[in-house]
Amino acid sequence: MAKALALINDKRVRDWLYQIGLIVLLVGLTVFFVRNASENMVKAGIASGFDFLWRTSGIEVPFVLTSYTQADNILSLFWVGVANTMLVTVIAIVLATLLGFAVGIARLSSHWLLSTIAGAYIEFVRNIPLLFFVLFWYFGVIAALPQPRQSIGLFGVAFLNNRGITIPLPDQPGNFRWAALAILISWAGYWLVSAWARRRKEATGQDAPLLAIGLALIVAVPALALAWASLATAWDIPVLRGFNYRGGFVVIPEFVALLAALVTYTAGFIAEIVRGGIESVAKGQTEAAAALGLRPRRILSLVVIPQALRVMTPPLTNQYLNVLKNSSFGAAIAYPDVVSLFMGSALNNTGQAIEIIAMTLAVYLVIGLAVSALMNWYNARIALVTR
Amino acid sequence: MTFRILGAVALLAAGTSMAQAQQLTPSPTLDAVKARGNLECGVHLGLPGFSFADDKGEWTGLDVEYCRALAAAVLGDAKKVKFTPTSVQQRWPILQSGQVDVLSRNSTITFSRNATLGLNFQGINFYEGQTFIVRKSANAKTAADLDGASVCVAAGSTEEKNAADWFRERNLKVTITNFQKNDDAIAAYDAGRCDAYTAGVGALAGQRAKLKTPDEHVILTQPISNDPQGPVTRWGDERWQLIVRWVLNGTIAAEALGVTSKNVDEMKANSKNSEVRRLLGAEGGFGAMMGLSDDWMYNAIKQVGNYGESYERNVGMGSGLKLERGQNQLWTKGGLLFTPPFQ
Numbered sequence: 001m002a003k004a005l006a007l008i009n010d011k012r013v014r015d016w017l018y019q020i021g022l023i024v025l026l027v028g029l030t031v032f033f034v035r036n037a038s039e040n041m042v043k044a045g046i047a048s049g050f051d052f053l054w055r056t057s058g059i060e061v062p063f064v065l066t067s068y069t070q071a072d073n074i075l076s077l078f079w080v081g082v083a084n085t086m087l088v089t090v091i092a093i094v095l096a097t098l099l100g101f102a103v104g105i106a107r108l109s110s111h112w113l114l115s116t117i118a119g120a121y122i123e124f125v126r127n128i129p130l131l132f133f134v135l136f137w138y139f140g141v142i143a144a145l146p147q148p149r150q151s152i153g154l155f156g157v158a159f160l161n162n163r164g165i166t167i168p169l170p171d172q173p174g175n176f177r178w179a180a181l182a183i184l185i186s187w188a189g190y191w192l193v194s195a196w197a198r199r200r201k202e203a204t205g206q207d208a209p210l211l212a213i214g215l216a217l218i219v220a221v222p223a224l225a226l227a228w229a230s231l232a233t234a235w236d237i238p239v240l241r242g243f244n245y246r247g248g249f250v251v252i253p254e255f256v257a258l259l260a261a262l263v264t265y266t267a268g269f270i271a272e273i274v275r276g277g278i279e280s281v282a283k284g285q286t287e288a289a290a291a292l293g294l295r296p297r298r299i300l301s302l303v304v305i306p307q308a309l310r311v312m313t314p315p316l317t318n319q320y321l322n323v324l325k326n327s328s329f330g331a332a333i334a335y336p337d338v339v340s341l342f343m344g345s346a347l348n349n350t351g352q353a354i355e356i357i358a359m360t361l362a363v364y365l366v367i368g369l370a371v372s373a374l375m376n377w378y379n380a381r382i383a384l385v386t387r
Numbered sequence: 388m389t390f391r392i393l394g395a396v397a398l399l400a401a402g403t404s405m406a407q408a409q410q411l412t413p414s415p416t417l418d419a420v421k422a423r424g425n426l427e428c429g430v431h432l433g434l435p436g437f438s439f440a441d442d443k444g445e446w447t448g449l450d451v452e453y454c455r456a457l458a459a460a461v462l463g464d465a466k467k468v469k470f471t472p473t474s475v476q477q478r479w480p481i482l483q484s485g486q487v488d489v490l491s492r493n494s495t496i497t498f499s500r501n502a503t504l505g506l507n508f509q510g511i512n513f514y515e516g517q518t519f520i521v522r523k524s525a526n527a528k529t530a531a532d533l534d535g536a537s538v539c540v541a542a543g544s545t546e547e548k549n550a551a552d553w554f555r556e557r558n559l560k561v562t563i564t565n566f567q568k569n570d571d572a573i574a575a576y577d578a579g580r581c582d583a584y585t586a587g588v589g590a591l592a593g594q595r596a597k598l599k600t601p602d603e604h605v606i607l608t609q610p611i612s613n614d615p616q617g618p619v620t621r622w623g624d625e626r627w628q629l630i631v632r633w634v635l636n637g638t639i640a641a642e643a644l645g646v647t648s649k650n651v652d653e654m655k656a657n658s659k660n661s662e663v664r665r666l667l668g669a670e671g672g673f674g675a676m677m678g679l680s681d682d683w684m685y686n687a688i689k690q691v692g693n694y695g696e697s698y699e700r701n702v703g704m705g706s707g708l709k710l711e712r713g714q715n716q717l718w719t720k721g722g723l724l725f726t727p728p729f730q
Binding site for chain 2: 041043044045046047058059060061062070071139142143147162163241242243244246250252253254331332333334336340341344345346347348349350351352353
């Protein structure tokens with residue numbers, strides 16, 4: 001008895017008990033809700049379970065990255081949605097970061113006009129709802145572009161109209177696989193060279209001609225590889241037949257509009273994060289660097305940005321997660337993302353709301369956790385190392 | 388002796404079970420409607436001719452009038468309805484969860500909805516065929532001429548799948564763009580995003596008026612499907628289903644029997660036709676069998692009118708939609724409308 005009392009009085013034991021109690025409570029609640037829901041559904045005659053995933057979907061999707069056709073099952077439709085969500089998210093994150101950095105640095109520029117324009121852009125973007133951007137780009141872009149018959153031709157192989165951009169598609173993608181391999185190898189080579197250059201600089205203080213090597217490995221090799229692959233491949237070139245161009249690959253206007261909206265909107269927030277990050281670097285750092293004789297651009301890239309990045313990474317992570325979540329606005333303009341295809345078409349066709357909403361939530365959760373894990377890893381890597 | 392006792396027991400048992408049959412099975416929905424004093428009816432967000440709220444918030448349309456007839460039959464007053472506008476996505480959950488008593492919403496009756504969604508379809512108040520609206524300049528006469536076109540459609544509607552199936556079976560290539568709402572889909576069509584917009588012919592007739600230049604668009608006459616539509620209830624309340632079904636039958640039977648909102652008083656007082664008398668509650672006590680007052684259909688027809696009156700007023704030649712009766716004519720006049728007898 002006394003022993004038991006002593007155990008309860010032990011703080012560590014008590015903490016464990018609290019934790020276990022909480023977990024049991026949470027699991028119990030979840031089980032209760034799930035059982036309650038499924039019992040009620042059975043009573044109301046509503047089907048439940050995940051068997052519907054293997055039913056034929058029958059839904060036509062205008063923008064598919066996988067090998068999906070409408071004869072495939074609903075699970076395949078789900079992956080189409082996930083792939084489309086990830087595609088627009090990843091590209092939007094990259095472009096929004098580039099644009100956000102440019103605007104943020106412009107905001108800090110001593111050039112009055114540049115900094116005013118950047119400031120106006122940031123204020124404008126931050127005070128307007130994203131849905132407005134999405135609709136503006138969609139209906140604005142569509143209203144401005146011509147009908148298929150009056151398409152704007154680009155070198156006679158790609159065509160821009162209000163159904164999207166139709167681009168030629170290679171008949172055999174084999175050459176492009178080799179080109180992609182070559183590009184990966186040359187990028188990896190650049191990474192190795194720059195790592196070596198950094199080590200050498202730290203050891204001897206000597207600079208390597210990184211710019212020239214970078215141009216060759218990052219730009220020239222890929223350009224050559226792509227040029228070779230394009231010339232060595234037969235192309236499926238779009239032709240105008242009936243209502244629209246046939247053949248090729250269509251980048252649909254919904255994708256372009258959603259991407260443009262996400263990039264322009266998010267860039268406004270990233271710009272402020274960049275400005276905040278740069279301003280957080282003590283002025284003495286810049287002055288000290290200048291006193292060493294570094295030029296302004298090198299001060300920015302060697303002294304200011306590396307320190308600012310530490311401040312910027314956590315709020316940037318939030319913005320990236322917002323891009324992921326905001327990509328669901330695509331449903332408003334018929335971009336076939338996971339919300340539109342799965343929570344829209346598939347849900348209405350099968351009526352299995354609970355399962356479908358749970359799966360969609362899981363998609364966002366998994367991608368979101370992956371993005372923050374990546375950013376946390378990066379944050380840990382660039383964190384100030386104190387010895 | 389033993390046989391006699393057994394016989395008496397059997398008789399007694401039969402007697403009790405008959406006495407029980409006299410008592411109506413409970414109907415939670417009917418009790419709730421009566422206690423609340425109004426009917427909760429799920430309708431379309433806005434589809435002229437079927438379900439449309441004007442600037443004063445007054446709902447009109449064929450689907451709306453069915454709910455008014457049901458309210459008149461159940462509560463004696465066609466005005467005692469609260470309409471809940473529902474999107475394509477909301478319609479089934481709102482009915483399943485009990486937020487509305489009945490859904491009267493231009494939704495196609497399908498096998499899988501019936502089998503897996505816990506829904507029951509209580510008859511057909513509109514036979515519809517799916518077709519397309521295209522620009523006159525596109526020179527399309529039938530759906531087959533749409534090869535290569537892009538088509539806007541509401542996501543998850545039966546139209547989305549129908550169109551995909553129809554074109555695939557014929558090896559025609561169309562691009563189908565799925566919008567979350569009918570209104571978004573037609574707005575995108577109007578903006579030139581699509582060559583065609585697809586929906587039921589009734590919906591198209593109503594939505595054409597919303598386009599910027601209605602005269603430049605044409606509705607293809609040949610439907611690619613048959614989409615019967617009618618009031619929907621959820622599973623589990625048989626007596627309520629009975630009421631929902633027979634009010635619909637009653638409005639159609641009234642037209643077949645020549646009972647209108649104008650002559651209903653006279654018919655009730657003077658008609659020699661027993662079916663008319665049973666329908667209007669002059670004999671037979673049919674309302675009481677369902678737990679309603681015997682003048683249930685009298686109220687519905689007096690206040691709302693029979694099916695034909697409702698059709699003409701909302702979607703027929705007397706309305707903005709100008710749809711022929713076609714399949715929605717009585718079977719005696721070459722249509723498909725048919726009701727079991729009031730016997």
